[in-house]
Amino acid sequence: MKKKSTPLSKKLRFFRPAEQYSDGWSELSTQGREWEKVYRRRWQHDKVVRTTHGVNCTGSCSWKVFVKDGIITWENQQTDYPTTGPDMPEFEPRGCPRGASFSWYVYSPLRVKYPYVRESC
Numbered sequence: 001m002k003k004k005s006t007p008l009s010k011k012l013r014f015f016r017p018a019e020q021y022s023d024g025w026s027e028l029s030t031q032g033r034e035w036e037k038v039y040r041r042r043w044q045h046d047k048v049v050r051t052t053h054g055v056n057c058t059g060s061c062s063w064k065v066f067v068k069d070g071i072i073t074w075e076n077q078q079t080d081y082p083t084t085g086p087d088m089p090e091f092e093p094r095g096c097p098r099g100a101s102f103s104w105y106v107y108s109p110l111r112v113k114y115p116y117v118r119e120s121c
Helices: 035-042 102-106
Strands: 019-021 026-028 047-051 063-068 071-077
Touching: 071 102
Parallel strands: none
Antiparallel strands: 019 026, 047 063, 063 071
16 A cells, blocks of 8 residues: 655644744734643542652651552652641651652562462472
8 A cells, every 4th residue: 555645844834933923922822722632641640649668768858659540650758748837847758769760660560460489309
């Protein structure tokens, strides 16, 4: 099956200048806004779960985990801890780089998913 060739001028139509207004500070584009759907789908989630990470961590910092179709999509640090007192600075947000990368660990091929059993010799 032969592929139709499209002229180069049609492929590069987004380089054409759009109608300008407000002394050139803004442009009126005739392009569609389909790209917004991709952005919105990326940040959609089914539920938010409050959790902590247990990877050799003694801090037990609280995280807000966003889940879509049963898979962790992204995480935020919780910032609703009680105040430490009027004479001390707030310890916000809690969380460390190890905790921020924990969602990768959950889906890692190196993760132990079942207990190891020693075979007798």
